[in-house]
Amino acid sequence: MGLPKIRLTAKKKKTPESEVPAVGPQIRLPKKPYRTHGGIHAENIKNTSNSPSEEMPIPPRVIISMRQHIGAQCEPLVKPGDFVTVGQKIADSQSFVCAPIHSSVSGRVKSVGTILMPNGEEIKAVEIETDGRQVVCEDVKPPHITNPNELYAAVRESGLADLGGEVLPAFVKPNYSAPDYAVDTLIINGAECEPYLTSDRREMLEAPEDIIEGSKLLMDILDIERVIIGVEDSKSEAMAKLHEVISEKELSGKMCVLKLKASYPHGAEKVLVKACTNRIVPMGGIPADVGCMVLNVTSAAFLARYVRTGMPLISKRITVDGSAIAQPKNVTVPIGALISDITEFCGGFKETPRKVVVGGPMMGTALYTLDYPIIKQNNGLIFMSADEVGAIEPTDCIRCGRCVSACPMCLTPVNVQYLVQKRDIRGINDINVKGCMECGCCAYVCPAHRPLVQFLRMAKDLCGN
Amino acid sequence: MDNNKSLRLLVSSSPHIHSGENTTVIMQDVLIALVPAALMAVVYFGWRAVMLTAVCVGTCVVSEYICRRVMRRSQTIGDFSAAVTGVLLAFSLPPTLNPLYAVLGSVFAIVVVKQMFGGIGMNFVNPAIAARVFLLISFPSQMSRWSMPFFYLSNNAGTDVVSTATPLARIASGSVDTSYMDLFIGMRGGCIGETCVLALLLGFGYLLVRRVITPEIPLCFMGTVAVIALLSGQNPMVHLMSGGVMLGSIFMSTDYVTCPVNRAGKIIYGIGCGVVTMTIRIFGVSPEGVSYAILLMNILTPHIETLTLSAPFGKEA
Structure with missing residues (x-):
């Protein structure tokens, strides 16, 4: 990108390179x-770069959340007591941005209730007691x-x-x-x-x-x-x-x-x-x-x-790593497997974890409990020891500008924190905070350990309302 | 499983890892970068350099401590920012200054300029520069009594001070007799820490290698000074290596708090510093203009930043 454009009062229209797809024979x-x-x-x-994927044995129960990705929540198609098979569709939705959910195991539906997601949302979920036979559903065909x-x-x-x-x-x-x-x-x-x-x-x-x-x-x-x-x-x-x-x-x-x-x-x-x-x-x-x-x-x-x-998405490879887990490895787990079961499969803890992150360390979510099921979007599970977390209190911003040069979206996180503290919604809109994808680069480089991603999320909430 | 129930897990916003950098390390790096200049200051100006630096650093740290106590705020002397201010102020004082003035300047820098505006990160001008300008305006004659390096070795120890004119003052009066080599190693009259160009450049290199600062501001500042000197028919090398251009452009104009955060802003800010410096040097009454230039550009920083805000990715400017 080089030198950022200097924007003075008169705004020049520049044709973006993106508008020239230049279709040629070559x-x-x-x-x-x-x-x-x-x-x-x-x-x-x-x-875990050199750890081949290992298949996790089918756990005694799975909890399948009715929201596996961004978009609408699915409606369960099964009721308690039903027998389900591997690959059977157990939930679907009429909404456009929503994919159906299939059972990852064969067994009996124990309950259809709700679970509390790490982001504080209550989501419907289907709990299945597995029978270990892994009977494949007859609907599964190419x-x-x-x-x-x-x-x-x-x-x-x-x-x-x-x-x-x-x-x-x-x-x-x-x-x-x-x-x-x-x-x-x-x-x-x-x-x-x-x-x-x-x-x-x-x-x-x-x-x-x-x-x-x-x-x-x-x-x-x-x-x-x-x-x-x-x-x-x-x-x-x-x-x-x-x-x-x-x-x-x-x-x-x-x-x-x-x-x-x-x-x-x-x-x-x-x-x-x-x-x-x-x-x-x-x-x-x-x-x-x-x-x-x-x-x-x-x-x-x-x-x-x-x-x-014809087998739908019913399992996911997950990287289990971090200094608190005994055996870091890549594990293929059925969707809905509980984190506590995965932990056991990886040999338990070698020291007490201080923070458990589902997803990557830059964008993942910290969990408060291990009784939480894996969903389709998860790709990592990191058990961090107290040393790895290294909690440091935020100090005053020194305006070093590292967040500005680290931002892949060319935003100015340094200004966002003040605007949020002042609840200045117009100012927040002016700096295009909606372009932020919460990648975490700003907070990673901040020498004052400011929780910049949190400020950016608050800013997005403020201008959303 | 019972074991899992008793886990006390920390829940916080992403990201969950950090580069490990912190404010204290950055300030320590700045202090390390100032070490070569400090050593040369001691060689050239002897115990007076040591004493003035110690007085400034001591006063700055103590005033910051008292201020934070009185204001019932968390203690910040541990981040070394007050020490950096102290060293920078001492480096921009004449070697023979009465230490009482140094104490006054340090208190002004920390209490009035820094803490009254909210402490680190909140001051709108650089505390060391503001304090130097404050002393310069309040005590013009004491602040412009220069002495040559090694004056402390001379025989007439009773008088203590051998007055000399700085090269800049001599440019103003039309005669330069100091060689480039002397200017480069600092064999000239001037403030404690500003004379040895070599030592300051070493510090610059260190700051760049450690990525504490980016080169835009110092290079634009120096480049503008050289170009304007050339255009006005004066010797650019002498202008660059005398006065406070080196100390000011490398260590003072790059103060995070008071310079723009984006690259375009930094370039404009650096050029602005150079233009104001040379305007004062060529047309002003005072032979030196670096402090005023930085002070002025500090005040303009928020406006430069607003004007140069880069367009976000994917948004047409």
Whole structure:
């Protein structure tokens, strides 16, 4: 980005690069990533890079939350006492931004009640007592996909929730290519920039064929020109594997693996689109506005497997790490498995955890209890010891400006805190706080340990009302 | 499972990891960067440099302590910011100044400029610069009695002070006789910490390596001074290496609290400092203008920041 534009009173209209898709006979594949603003170089702690995924044994009970991703809550389709099978649809919704939920186990529904989510929301949930037999539902059969509409329907039925930054039900994403949008680029997100997390890296190492197959499916059905797989340079092995598969399948004219600089948050949708295509997603817009579709590597691989087997999304690979857990590893767990059961599978604690984070350490949510079920959007579970947490009281802001240079969205978090304290809603609107994606870079670099993300969330709430 | 029930987990907003930097480390880095200049000050101006620096630092820390106590606020002397102010103030005083003036300046810097406006992060001008200007206006003759380096070794120890004119004063009167080498290593009359360019540049390098400051402000400041000197037919090297340009541009104009946070703002601020400095040097009554330039630009900082607010990603400016 270089020097930020100086904005004086007269505002000049500049044609954004994003408006020139320049369709030529030659498909342009980027050789190196474009520049992005801000970001941080967090210490690359990844203790589980070389831990192959392990399947967790089916726990005695699972609790399946009726909200697995951003969007509407699902309505349960089962009642207590019902017998459910693996892959059976147990909840659905009429809402557009919502994917159905399937049972991850076979067994009897014990209760349909509510659970308290870590964000304080009460959500309906289905509790299932497992029988350990894992009987597969007879509805599970490979879908037939020949045109875009069949693809949308199939992706919706698969229950896939994508992890490319915003956790949307995945079928919403292919829908972007409906007549309103001209999507020419599919970006497969293999950045996995959060420290600790290695679940996507394992996907790239263990199932590169599935990733390429899934991408090819989308490319063919949705008539997309090119596929760019963005991978951070810390994962050279994964990149080599993907390269190999691409050239084996003779797709190198249309697909490429782009080596991204290891910097957080390169996996955030808008940053990734800029790095891969130099297009700028407008504020409040979606990647499809600039002709891009972003899908996570694991989602792409899942799609290939779903087309092969018809088994919906019922399990998730989770990186279990942190200095308090006895055996850090990558575990494939059924959706709805309780964190306490996963802990037991990983050998329990070697010291008392002070903080338990579900998700990555930069954007994850701190839990108050371990009796909380895994949902589709989770990809990490970090048990931090007291030393790792290192609680430091915030001191006064010294206006060093580190938050300003770290912000990938070019915001000024330093000003937000004062505006929030003054409840200055006009001022907050002026600085476009809605563009904040809560990546946490500002708070990470703040030498005064100011809780800037919290201030930004408060600011968003203030102008939301 | 019973074990899990008794867990006391900390719940807080993301992010859950931190770079580990803190204000104390930053201030310590600034102090370390000032060490070469301090050593040269002791070599050139002897025990008077040591005494004045000690008096300033001591007074600053004590006044900050008392202030925070009286105002019933959390104690902040541990972050070393008061010590930095003390060192910077001492470095911009003439070596032969009566220490009582130094005490007065330090109290003014901490109590009036810093704490009355809310403490660290809230002062609208740099406390050390404000205190220097306060002393300069209140006691003009005491604040402009210069002595050559090594004056303390001379035989007429009884008179103690050998008055000399600074190179800048001599530029004003039309004659420069100091060589570039002398200017570079600091063999000239001037404030305690401003004379040795080499030592200050070492500090600059350290601050850059440790990423405490970014180079925009000092480089724009120095560049503007050199360009204006060239345009007005004067020697840019002499202008850069005399007076307080080095000390001011590296250590004082880069004070976080009183400079813009964004890059465009920093560039405008640096150029502004250079322009005001040279305007005063060329057209003003006083031979030196760095302190006034920084003070003025400090006051303009909020406006520069508002004008240069970068457009958020994805929003058309």
